[in-house]
Amino acid sequence: MSDDLLARHRAVLPNWVSPLYDEPIELVSGKGSRVTAADGRTYLDFFGGVLTTSIGYDIAEISDAVRAQIDTGIAHSSTLYLIRRQVELAEKIARLSGIPDAKVFLANSGTEANETALMLATQFRRSNQILAMRNSYHGRSFGALGVTGNRGWSASSLTPVNVSYLHSGDRLRGIFAGLSDAEYTARAVEDLREVLATTTSGDVACLIAEPIQGVGGFVAPPDGFFGALKEVLDEYGILWISDEVQTGWGRTGEHFWGYQAHDAVPDMLTFAKGIGNGYALGGVVARAEVMDCLSATSFNTFGGNPVSSAAGGAVLDYILDHDLQANAARVGAIIHEGLHRAAATLPVVGDVRGKGLMIAVEFVEPGTTRPNPAAALRVLEECKKNGLLVGKGGLYANVLRMGPPLTLTEAEAEEGLEILLAAIGSVR
Template sequence: MPELDLVHRHNQVMPEWMALYYNEPLELVSGKGRRVEGGDGRTYLDFFGGLLATMIGHDIPEIVDAIKSQADRILHSSTLYLIRQQIELAEKIAAKAPVDDPRVFFVNSGSEAVETAFLLTTAATGSNQVLALRGAYHGRSFGTVATTGIRAWAPTSLSPLQVTYTHSGYKYRSPFRHLDDQAFTVACADELRTMIETSTSGPVACYIAEPVQGAGGFANPPQGFFRAMKAVLDEYSIPFVSDEVQSGWGRTGRSYFGIEYYGVRPQAITFAKGLANGLSIGGVVAEADLMNCLSANSISTAGGNPIAMAAGNAVLDLIESQDLQQNADAVGGYLLESLRKLAEDHPLVGEVRGAGLMVGVELVVPGTREPCPAAASAVMEEARRLGVLIGKGGLYGNVLRVTPPMTVTAGEAEEALEVICSSITAVEHRMQR
């Protein structure tokens, strides 16, 4: 079989830690809309979207045409030259970002975007101390791994930063889970102040948070959570960095950038993934004083390259012209409501949470809160057998991640829900044997 040969070749040249989904790994060879064709000859409904990067869908004419048009002119120049597409995209981002007097810098990935935010905040404050959230994931590079609060994604304890992990909005496994949302938020804010007083010294470079945790399993804090954290941070003049690599551009439905829902204006926002619909892209939008604080030269050879910028402009234009934020809100709300109803009849499901088209389904040993990662893998396999691709994540790898492109239709959501329900039911029955 061709795919078995491809797996063998992959294993001969790729690192062992570069994981592949499924017992029989899958190659995606083409796609259109929300559907992809696999190397196995089957067609699948894509409800993972290339790890949330294929944000608009596959083979979208406006995006493909923008890329081709730019490729016909020039592929690369570097930031040492004016790049029209880069300036136009920066203008669009600056106009939307909830950041005072914004400046934009483009890089090539989410990891590099967060590294840039750390460079800016550590340089501005003269401190290498960072406050991060438990359950956070900020990337795979040296500095970002240091602020990743998931053991499974932290391969080294070495770090250029001194990191203190604070409470996140993940109530399901929090020691404060018995409290209502307001009391929970107060308790977390009190703990943040205590951590600053006991675990830091002098200026702190920044507090970094995902408005909806991605790899952490789509933890979705109470609405007042980040506003309360920001009030504490302001007491100590600690900059707030919102990591919007997964939650930006209206995917959460309720706001264009995820942090806006919480009524917070951060000092910096990092972005990447879906902005170029799968092409390599990343960046930071930050307050001018923070962005301009560097005292040495800094450029980007490939960041802001014309091809990715052309794709980014096309993506943002489509989100605006097709009102895809509203679609994410409507279809995402339907997915959340339907999956929560499903959970009532399935003890395998501990919690359903998320916002817009960032939906997490946490699977547990029935009758307990004990994580069940084996069930998550089994449900993914069963869903693939039935023609739907979803992802997984969470602190223990037990959370299904349902993240279709923002162009997803109500009919496709219904189709995916039927498959997810059937898959959970089938896995539950196997566990009861």
């Protein structure tokens, strides 16, 4: 990125929209898992526009589907008219969701999807009481920030909902540190019962939770955790919303949806990011009685528009036709195993975690569990210097998080791993 463009960015865009890197880059082209910046440098992309470019760049099947729709001359109509591409995509997602009697509402983003899910839950249950997880992130709108359990992203204490927070899956530090999976789950269930008895009036609308916390640094509870919580939720009639904005579409490798690791089915799931592969697309899947509970008239101007729905349909077909869930498991294992092997010799690494092509490295002060955001930043910059783009997150901004395209090859995984390990090794 030229100094001129950076200066123009800073002059006209908000200060809280901040580019990554000391010297931000402008991406001008992409192919497969690689992008090229305005200065001509090419990078292997392990972040995909925050886990959004799910199957890579310049995919002919997506371009052809979008071009065919644009060539009709109808790029927009709103939901006041029938949209064939929208109905077709919703039918596919409903079938794949695992939710019985499913209906789908298509939106523009994960934020809008979560906002809609909260509106449905509070209307269905006639309560504005919400359960959410500590260290969570659900979007930047008023309601979504209200259920976000990370003060770094909480721009306001004002909120339309009354939230009680449960413990996240973080066992590197905190009161649940060092517990086994079974012990952690048992204590979390006890905590849920205590929260319901003490900080709520009982008629809670829903629990909203990410199966793997995205912005929170890919922190995850044990498999089966949310199933154990849902047994308690069901006693009270409380709905469970699974925020699949980052975990959906086979990214974890083990399952198509993150919730499927927990032996229970949510009442609603929200999605976005990867389904559009760069086109604005998100949505909610819910049981019909929940989805249809709104009594007011509503519509969506841009959500599920013909172009985005055409892209989403092509993306979903590509993921299924090429079994990219299996590729995420196979190729992701190369990176996970390489990082785990090296972690024992890298005292600055406090934890390696994630599933499939969701990969995180948490940095600490050597010999402690104290967060080390400076190390994370140095590794981020060193990776860029050597041709690899990664992301950053975590409650303390000390986690590198990676979500490469689901089409990543074994050779690209090895290449990225080599750059990443060299960058980590350079930090003392």
